[in-house]
Structures are given as C-alpha cells and as structure tokens.
Amino acid sequence: MEISKVRFIEPGNRPYRPSPKNLYTYERYIRNPSIGLMTLATIVHESVPDTFMYSESVSKVVWDDVLDANVVFIGIFTFAALRGYEIAERIRRESDAVVVLGGLHASMNYPEAVEHADYVLLGEGDESVLELLASLERDEVPSFPGIVYLRDGEVICAGQRPAPHDIDTVPDRLLLYRYDRMASRNTLWPQVHASRGCPHSCDYCAVVRHFGRKVRTRSVESVLEDIRQAIAFHERGTLPRLARVVWLTDDNFFADRAWAIEVLRAIIASDIDYAFTVQARYEVGFDDEMLDLMKRAGFFEVAMGIEFLEDESFEAYHKRCTHDDIVRAIENIQAHGLNVRGLFIVGADTHTSGVGERLARFVIEHGLRGVLIQAMYLVPGTPAYDAASDRLIDDDWSRTDGKVVMEPLRMSACELQEEIIHASRTIYSRKRLIHAILRESGLDRLLFVGEYFWQKSIRSDLKADLPYLRAREGAKANRT
Structure with a gap:
C-alpha cells in the first residue's frame, strides 16, 4: 500500500x-x-x-x-x-x-x-x-x-520488543494540532522526558513492566535542547507566563546517578533560567551532592513517590522503604531549600478506616507543598493486578483516573473513596487556601491556588461516583 x-x-x-x-x-x-x-x-x-x-x-x-x-x-x-x-x-x-x-x-x-x-x-x-x-x-x-x-x-x-537504545529524538511540538495556541496557558507546563526504565520492582507499578529495569538515558545535549525548545514553545504567548516551570516527567530521574549529576551540571552551566520540578524516589533525599546541584540548577521541588505511610504496606508491595526513611528524606530535601510534593496511594490491603485522616495529618505536619492521591490502581500485567483482579469493581478502565477500582480488604469501596475525599478536602481547605494567598509568595502561592481548584474538581468527580459505589454495595448485601 x-x-x-x-x-x-x-x-x-x-x-x-x-x-x-x-x-x-x-x-x-x-x-x-x-x-x-x-x-x-x-x-x-x-x-x-x-x-x-x-x-x-x-x-x-x-x-x-x-x-x-x-x-x-x-x-x-x-x-x-x-x-x-x-x-x-x-x-x-x-x-x-x-x-x-x-x-x-x-x-x-x-x-x-x-x-x-x-x-x-x-x-x-x-x-x-x-x-x-x-x-x-x-x-x-x-x-x-x-x-x-x-x-x-x-x-x-511475534514476541516482546527489545527496548530501543537511541532515545534522543526531540519531539516537534508543532506537529500537535492547536498545541501552539494552548501552550501559553498556565495549566499546561513544558515537559521533558529524559530517561526510561526503573531498576525497582514495586508490585503496583507498570513502568518496569513496560520500559524495563535497565535505565536508558538521553544524551545530555539532547536533554538540554529539549528543555530549551519546550520553554520557547510555552513562552510563545503575548502575556508572560506565571508558572515558569519545566516538568521533568521521568519516573525516576536519579536512577542513573552519574548521568543525573551530568545533566544538572550542564543546566547550571547553560543560559537556561527556569524553575524545574522532577519525580523521584525517597533515596534522593539522602544525596546531599545531588540536592545541592538541584538547588543551583533551579529546581524548586521534588515530587516524591511516597505511596504509603506504613511499613507493612511497603513490605506488602515490595517497595524497599520505611516510614522513617520517608520522614528523614523529606526533612533533608527541605533543609536544602527544596519543596516536597507527595505522591500517595490509598487502598493497600493493609489500609484501614482513617487512612485519609492519617495521610492529611502527615502532609500538613511535615510541610509537604502538594499531593497527588491515587486509589490503588490495577494495571494489567502488574503483580498487584494478578493478585487482586478478582476484586475489580467492574471492567470500566476509565475508573483508573483516581476512583476506587477494587474492593479493599479492610473497608468498603465507598468508605475508601470517602477517605480520599476527606484527605483532599483537609489538605486543600479554604483555611489553607487563605493562608497560601496571604502568607505564601511566588510559585508556592500560585501552585496552591491552582491545586485548590484541581483538587476541588477531583473531589467533585469522586463524590458524583459515590452513589454508584453505594448501589453496588447495596446489591451485594441483598444477594447475601
């Protein structure tokens, strides 16, 4: 053809x-x-x-x-x-x-x-x-x-595909319809993906199953060129951007430590004058050299994959981590002048009623600047899916946008979703919004205000879904 x-x-x-x-x-x-x-x-x-x-x-x-x-x-x-x-x-x-x-x-x-x-x-x-x-x-x-x-x-x-080694392509953002007209909005950030793969084996994560355990990195020159092009593309609007932040979307940017240090040093030596946020595991919180370089390179935040707060949850899903590790990492990152954003999962088989309140208290007491709270999600092909697929609520994949997708072991699905709503409402309360507007400045103020409306939108969807969960539970009770 x-x-x-x-x-x-x-x-x-x-x-x-x-x-x-x-x-x-x-x-x-x-x-x-x-x-x-x-x-x-x-x-x-x-x-x-x-x-x-x-x-x-x-x-x-x-x-x-x-x-x-x-x-x-x-x-x-x-x-x-x-x-x-x-x-x-x-x-x-x-x-x-x-x-x-x-x-x-x-x-x-x-x-x-x-x-x-x-x-x-x-x-x-x-x-x-x-x-x-x-x-x-x-x-x-x-x-x-x-x-x-x-x-x-x-x-x-025909069998699985070996992972490509040459991943230096810089995406041409002009190939995406209307992206150039939308990019100046502060709800869209410049994004750069600089590495692929993860050496860890957390049961719930699809990254290692899709990208492999071997970490593959782009050349430093390619990463910097992509950063420059991403910034220029998003600065095309007539009005200056308020959120001048590049989001490095790697699942674990620091998995190859020597390469990450090389990238940070190249950013420091360049003419790039922008803020950065990046996803990372907790271990980066113990690397003082890395944290110093991040601060010098313009990083203002680490989006840390905390996931759980309980040692038994880390053990159950094969994440090598403890509650004390998380706390020490947060404190050291903050000591270097960087914010911490927490990425959490609720609905582990170890979670009980009150998990939302415990999460919210942890976030507030430890000064985390923002959160993403995800119900335990089951992606086909992961150990978590294999272990709990018989507890899936239904076959509607669209629920994996944050809604509860499976029956928890120690509470009902409806109760778990209400825990997420409670945690979000507590962290992003009107009182904390007013405090952010009056007491915070710069990016901290801007991001909290934006996330206040984002979380409000999320809670709206979760609340609208509660009648469906209650109806399912009622039908299940009638059958028994």
Missing part, C-alpha cells in the same frame, strides 16, 4: 472542550499532552511528511482529516483505554485506514486491545513504527518482534 498520510491520536478519558475552567483548573477539560506519542509522530514525520497528531488533552479531533489518512496510530493509557477503543472502532468503520494501537495499556493488555485494531505495537515504538510502515508499504504481513494482530480470530504475537 502507498503511505502518504499518517495521523496519531491521544484519546482523552474526558475529551477537551472549551471552558473558562481551562484557565485555572488542570485535568478538567485540559491536561498536558503525551510527549511519548509526540516523539513517535516526530520520528514518522521524517519519513512521511504528511504526519500530524491530535490529542484530546488540548483539542478536539478533526475527523475529516483523520478519516482520510492511510495509517492511524492511537496511544492509550489505562484510564483512556475505552475512549481509545471507541476512536479506533470509528476509524475502522468509517475509513480504510490501518488502525494501530500502542502505549502502556495496549502493550500490557494486548489480547483485549487487538480486538479493536488491525495491529498492536508492544513496548516503545521508536523503531517499530517505521518497521510497521515499511512492512505495510511492501504489502507484507509484519512479523518483527513487538507486533500483534488477529489471524482467523487467533491472536498472533
């Missing part, structure tokens, strides 16, 4: 729509688009000039354009899987395009995903996207590792 037009689509669990809330509330109808899918579009664009991307994080899809493509790639995370399948089925129904699903959820749950597409690409697509296009152009059935398809109703999988 001749391939002259390729489109990429990132589905949205709640697709973008114009709203005044987009100016101050993240993730209601607007969120940061996928850098990974944008990178693949950039790679394909070098071979197929008519390559373009749509993301329902920042715009609506122009269907007349998509339905005229030869090949459409759709990247899905678990929370947007159902929307991705809906888009794929529409394209297959209304056009002759070859539909390809990929991304974390499709890779880890390919027997399901392949029912909605012509092909599924497993793992990272930096190399396989071009191999697939080449096979299609030769009218060959692709057989390279990492390809999945149906043949007479049977799932054919």
Whole structure:
C-alpha cells in the first residue's frame, strides 16, 4: 500500500472542550499532552511528511482529516483505554485506514486491545513504527518482534520488543494540532522526558513492566535542547507566563546517578533560567551532592513517590522503604531549600478506616507543598493486578483516573473513596487556601491556588461516583 498520510491520536478519558475552567483548573477539560506519542509522530514525520497528531488533552479531533489518512496510530493509557477503543472502532468503520494501537495499556493488555485494531505495537515504538510502515508499504504481513494482530480470530504475537537504545529524538511540538495556541496557558507546563526504565520492582507499578529495569538515558545535549525548545514553545504567548516551570516527567530521574549529576551540571552551566520540578524516589533525599546541584540548577521541588505511610504496606508491595526513611528524606530535601510534593496511594490491603485522616495529618505536619492521591490502581500485567483482579469493581478502565477500582480488604469501596475525599478536602481547605494567598509568595502561592481548584474538581468527580459505589454495595448485601 502507498503511505502518504499518517495521523496519531491521544484519546482523552474526558475529551477537551472549551471552558473558562481551562484557565485555572488542570485535568478538567485540559491536561498536558503525551510527549511519548509526540516523539513517535516526530520520528514518522521524517519519513512521511504528511504526519500530524491530535490529542484530546488540548483539542478536539478533526475527523475529516483523520478519516482520510492511510495509517492511524492511537496511544492509550489505562484510564483512556475505552475512549481509545471507541476512536479506533470509528476509524475502522468509517475509513480504510490501518488502525494501530500502542502505549502502556495496549502493550500490557494486548489480547483485549487487538480486538479493536488491525495491529498492536508492544513496548516503545521508536523503531517499530517505521518497521510497521515499511512492512505495510511492501504489502507484507509484519512479523518483527513487538507486533500483534488477529489471524482467523487467533491472536498472533511475534514476541516482546527489545527496548530501543537511541532515545534522543526531540519531539516537534508543532506537529500537535492547536498545541501552539494552548501552550501559553498556565495549566499546561513544558515537559521533558529524559530517561526510561526503573531498576525497582514495586508490585503496583507498570513502568518496569513496560520500559524495563535497565535505565536508558538521553544524551545530555539532547536533554538540554529539549528543555530549551519546550520553554520557547510555552513562552510563545503575548502575556508572560506565571508558572515558569519545566516538568521533568521521568519516573525516576536519579536512577542513573552519574548521568543525573551530568545533566544538572550542564543546566547550571547553560543560559537556561527556569524553575524545574522532577519525580523521584525517597533515596534522593539522602544525596546531599545531588540536592545541592538541584538547588543551583533551579529546581524548586521534588515530587516524591511516597505511596504509603506504613511499613507493612511497603513490605506488602515490595517497595524497599520505611516510614522513617520517608520522614528523614523529606526533612533533608527541605533543609536544602527544596519543596516536597507527595505522591500517595490509598487502598493497600493493609489500609484501614482513617487512612485519609492519617495521610492529611502527615502532609500538613511535615510541610509537604502538594499531593497527588491515587486509589490503588490495577494495571494489567502488574503483580498487584494478578493478585487482586478478582476484586475489580467492574471492567470500566476509565475508573483508573483516581476512583476506587477494587474492593479493599479492610473497608468498603465507598468508605475508601470517602477517605480520599476527606484527605483532599483537609489538605486543600479554604483555611489553607487563605493562608497560601496571604502568607505564601511566588510559585508556592500560585501552585496552591491552582491545586485548590484541581483538587476541588477531583473531589467533585469522586463524590458524583459515590452513589454508584453505594448501589453496588447495596446489591451485594441483598444477594447475601
């Protein structure tokens, strides 16, 4: 087949729509688009000039354009899987395009995903996207590792794909429809992904299953160029940005310590004058040299994957950590003049009633500047999923946007969701909002105000879901 037009689509669990809330509330109808899918579009664009991307994080899809493509790639995370399948089925129904699903959820749950597409690409697509296009152009059935398809109703999988080593591509952000018009909004931040993989084995995490345990890094020059381009792209607006922050989205930026130090020193030596936030495990809190370099490079925050507060929870999910480790790491990071944001999971099999109050007290008492509270999520292919899939509330993947997805062992699903609501409401109370406005300054004030509305939006969704959980529990009680 001749391939002259390729489109990429990132589905949205709640697709973008114009709203005044987009100016101050993240993730209601607007969120940061996928850098990974944008990178693949950039790679394909070098071979197929008519390559373009749509993301329902920042715009609506122009269907007349998509339905005229030869090949459409759709990247899905678990929370947007159902929307991705809906888009794929529409394209297959209304056009002759070859539909390809990929991304974390499709890779880890390919027997399901392949029912909605012509092909599924497993793992990272930096190399396989071009191999697939080449096979299609030769009218060959692709057989390279990492390809999945149906043949007479049977799932054919050619094996897992080895991870690519060259990951230096700088994404061309202009390939994403309307992104240039949206990027100046303070609800969207410049993002750079600088490394892949994680050497750890936490049961609930899909990262190591998707990207592997071997940490692969981009060249320092590529990372700095990506940072510069990301900043320039988001500074295109006529009004100056209030949130002048780059978000390094690596799951564990410091996993390769020598490389991380090299990147930080390069930022210090460069002309980049911006603030940075980064995700990390608690161990970085014990590395004084790293923390000093971060402060000098313009980092203002560490988004720490704390997950739990109980030693038994860390042990149950095979995370090598203790409560005391977390506290000491927080205190040392703060001693170096950096903020700590806490990333938490509630709904572990060890959690009991009151977990929300305990979490909120911990956050406030230890001066954490912000939080992300996630109900225990089950991504197919992870040990946590294998151990608890029989407790899934239903097969609605869209619930993995933060809602309770499984029956906890020591409380009801409804009680667990109410614990999350309570923790969020306590941490982001009106009293603390007023304090942030009157007593904080700069980024600390701006971020708390923005997160106040973000958390309010999250609580609204969680509250609206409670009747569904109560009805399920009532039906279950009647059956027994």
